Amino acid sequence: MSNTLAEFKNLVGTKFEMYNSLFTSLPFHKVEKTGILLSLFLLHCEEGFRNNQSPAEIIDSFFRQYTNYVSSKEQIDLLFRFIQYSERQVVLFDALEDAAFSATHDMDGSGTLKQLQTEVVQANSQLQLAEKLKDFSVRLVLTAHPNQFYPSAVLGIIHDLGKALQKDDTVLVNTYLQQLGKTPFFKKEKPTPYDEAVNLIWFLENVFYHSAGHILSFLKSEFQDAVTEENQLIRMGFWPGGDRDGNPFVKADTTLKVAEALRQSIIKCYYMEVRLLKGRLTFQGVDTLLASLEDRLYKNLFIPGYNAYLSKDEISATLIEIRDILIAKHNSLFLNKVNNLLDKVNLFGLFFASLDVRQDSSVHKELVELVSEKTSVLPKNYKNLSEESKIQLLQNIDSLVVDTDLDKDTFDTILSIRTIQRFNGPEGCHRYIISHTTSALNVMEVYGLCLMAGWKKEELKVDFVPLFETIGDLRNAAKVMTILYQNEAYREHLKRRKNAQTIMLGFSDGTKDGGYLMANWSIYKAKEELTRISKEYGIEVVFFDGRGGPPARGGGKTHQFYASMGKNIANKEIQLTIQGQTISSNFGTRASARFNMEQLMHSGISNALFSLRSSTMSSPEEELLQELAEESYQAFNILKNNPDFLEYLNFASPLRYYAEANIGSRPSKRKAGKLNLNDLRAVPYVGAWSQLKQNIPGYYGVGIAFEKLEAEGKWGDIKNLYNHSLYFRTLMGNCEMAMSKCFFPLTSYLSKHPKYGVLWNLFYEEFERTKKYIFQLTGKSELMADRETDQLSIRMRQRIELPLITIQQYALTMIREKGVKASNSPEVKVFEKLVMRCSFGIINAERNSA
Structure with a gap:
């Protein structure tokens, strides 16, 4: 047995059994019976499935053998209590895994930056590293894809519970478990896109802000000559509030509201850190500068309309002045703390995470055709023209006065990008992702809409990102990009955008379209071909991977994919979406976030510096x-x-x-x-x-x-x-x-x-x-x-969720038996509620799918 597995068994397995016993004191109705009966029910399920029984047979025989519940109401009530109990068991397991992360993962071992340091020194590759780091970065884009059911209140409890478990503070653990007993796990109303944004901003504030800062500080201390201010090695992206593909609830005002929330959130992080610094930097000449910076941050946070008076450069300049005084007059005391904050300011600016806008290509197509019908900006026969003719018209189009008949919100969204750039900085919102891109026209339609909305070509600070996802679209991607690269107006736009083209390759629709192997292979081949033609036209191509949580949506051990890319695939940057339960499972704590960010960075850097040509397939x-x-x-x-x-x-x-x-x-x-x-x-x-x-x-x-x-x-x-x-x-x-x-x-x-x-x-x-x-x-x-530790984690989680999947299948069977005619009956509604409540616990238990 490996040391890691032994640590996992001790810190997660054994502790789960111990703390699980505390659930008997949770403030649930009849809880003292629930815990005992659930344990019996789990064993009964295992035996029943071994004997090839159906979920309905297992539950019926359980009630007969272990309870005196006869009425349907009593039985359903117990099943709901089982669900409530199991949900909390999942939370306890999550918190234990989080608390044990540093012990069950080698934080300085394979795939970490510490290992990279050793590799670089041994291979004498310092110059190659400096060259690679000139333009290499990892961009993690948080999305609101809904495959996790924890409300933000429960996420906070998990976070605090993990800390208490690390300290073995049984009294505090018991208190948090009781808090869980009183905290609802389900939402009575759908979250708004803004709610989703606020939930993810919690991770930015509490996890990524600290972990990314730690990584940058380490890199600067170990590779001082290789890390420059010009290139940010870690970048954060954000989709909630900007992703309107198939989401009618995301409007232009949502995008502006989320951008402002991101700005306020990062200012709050700076403000809190400056307040901590004040307690250390009490020296003459430094204290007044720090007090002035604190005052400006405070006013931005708490005085409406004050945001025009603060910029990233202003914060950086103050910190650089403080740094210089510390070096010159105060023996560099606490210099590392100032440098760490300065690194974060350079990394996060006043935007925290870059807000991407995404929309389906069909929306732009319909809007442009409507413009041709309703205005004189485009000819009336536009719809019947060839693709080439349409592109020629769109690249030289004039701005127009937009009314509500022309889908004003799409134009307002385009204008909101400029507003966000003014307040949050150019990086605050600069990418427009076009879902279901099937042609060069799909990209040029958005380019044309930007011109219609009033952008001047020379001032257009927007990167157009085509998204290729289905098998057919992936095979056609190189042809689409060739047409764009050959287009004079688009080439001029790329020159103004540092001659770089970001291309998004999605996985989920590819799996639906072509299955697991073909989806993966089609993306690989598309990357090869897109790398080749981009080089041919002198364009620096950057791939943005849309990968979900489970392997079926492109997740799994993602860093291994980047380590396995051949030399014929561009790897200037690693960009990927972080979705659903992947956020909490891989980036839910500072330790796990740091570890998994390092794994991605190491895979991209080491692949460029040390991999042999054997990584490229023959x-x-x-x-x-x-x-x-x-x-x-x-x-x-x-x-x-x-x-x-x-x-x-x-x-x-x-x-x-x-x-x-x-x-x-x-x-x-x-x-x-x-x-x-x-x-x-x-x-x-x-x-x-x-x-x-x-x-x-x-x-x-x-x-x-x-x-x-x-x-x-x-x-x-x-x-x-x-x-x-x-x-x-x-x-x-x-x-x-x-x-x-x-x-x-x-x-x-x-x-x-x-x-x-x-x-x-x-x-x-x-x-x-x-x-x-x-x-x-x-x-x-x-x-x-x-992968013994992952294997054991999955098995333990499967035992926790076995009662849930059994109850869910039982409820579905009951609904089917009642038939369509009874679909609105109170009895069927209760079974439907059982199905949905089970879903919460089942999906949360699947957390380690990435």
Whole structure:
């Protein structure tokens, strides 16, 4: 047993059992019975599934054997108490993992900046490092994709509970557990986009502000000559309030309000730190400067309209003056504290995190066509012109007076970017992401709308970021960018934007479209081709990866993907979205945030400095992966085109209840109407498979592809690819993670269903097939056998959530049995509430999906 695993068992496993006993004193109704009965229920579930019982059979037999509850009301009441109890167990487990993070992870080991320091010195690569750090950065973009159910109050309790657990303060732990007992875990109303922004700003203030500052200070102390003020090595991005793709509740005033909240939040962080500095820097000549800075920050925070009198440069200049006085007159006393604050000011400015605007390309297309109908700015026959002609018109268009008939909010949003830049600085909001980009025209439509809104070409400080996501769009991406690079107006715009082009490559819709292997491989190939053509046109391409929490949405061990990129893929920056439970699981504490940011930085830097050309796959290896992806794609296409595919998911999972769960501000579908795969958002799609414990998007088609190529005598080649390619191993490792979260006994009762039994058996066969081949590849007899700590964490979480998934499936069965006619009856409404309440705990328990 490794030291890490031993520490995990001691600090998380043993302590969970110990503190879990404190739940018997929680202020719940009949709580003394709930804890005992839940323990019995867990054992009963495990035995029942071993005996191939259905969830309904397990729950019915439990009530008969262990309770004297006869009425439906008494039984439902106990199930709700089980849910309430289990939710708090998940919180306790989260807090214990957070508290133990530094002990269960080697904070100076593999993939850390401490290791990078050793590698650089040993290889005498200081000059190469300095060259790499001139323009390298890691950009973490926080999104409001709703796959975590903790309200902000509960997040705060987890944070405080973790600190108490670190100190083994049993009295305080007990107090916080009682607080949890009184704190609601569900939201009566949907959060607004502003609510979502406030929730994520909590992480910026309490975690990223401190962790990023720590990393910058370390880099400057260890690589003083390599780190310059000109390049910020860590950048934060932000989507809540700017992401309006499919979210009708995000308006221009929302974007402005969130930008102001970000500005106020970072000023508050500076203000608090300056107040702490005042207690140390009590020296003549320094104290008055610090008092003056504190006063200006205070007025910005508490006096309305004062923001015009503060700038990032003003704060920096004051701190530099203080630094110079400390060096000249006060023996550099507490200089490190001033430098640390100065680093943060340079990093976060007055914007904290750069607010991205995102909208679907169809919205811009409809608006431009409306402009041609309603105004004289574009010809009336615009809609019937060729793409080339449309682009020519849009790049030379005049501004117009906008009225409400022309979707005034879109123009107001474009103008709000300029307002935010004026108050928060140019980095405050400068990227416009265009979802579902299928052509160069989609990008030039936004360019034209900016000109219509009154921007002058020479003053247009906006980066247009096309988002390619479906398999077809990824394959077409290079063609789209070639047309843009050849366009004279767009090239001139890129020159004014430092000759750099950011391209976003999304994963979630790719998985829905092409399955796990093809989605990953299509992104890899698109990056290769986009790197090649960008170099050809002298453009510095930067890839922005839209990756979610679970592997099925592009998550998993993300830093390994960056470490595995070949030399033929641009890696000037690492940019990725941090979504849902990934924020709290990977960046929820200062220790975990620092560790995971360092892992990303190390992967990007070491890949450039030390990786051999072997990280770039050979042509035969690429051809083999292409074959595997094609076979997998064919298998997934057959599945997704099955008319019962989505109906099965809707029938067996809580998919239809996502929209009612009040988890996020935006609808679960892009458009109203009949359920279809294109309009269904990735979060409810992947989340429903996850709650069903089948995780189809994370592996389906992989086993079929392996079987096909093995039959062609290519298994030896596949084995060699696995042994030699970090990229392929990372793909398979994340596939293993998705499969390790599966639990088919939960739904085995569907195997004999007259309509859906065929699909259930198809999924189960593919799961077993993929598992068999993964075992042949790894030489192991267990999934994730080489990641013992993660494996144990998943198993412990699965035990906590087993009662929840059993209750949820039972409730879904009851709803189906009552039938459509009873859908509005009070009895059915109670079962629907059971389904949704179980969802909260199940998804929170899946926290370690990344």
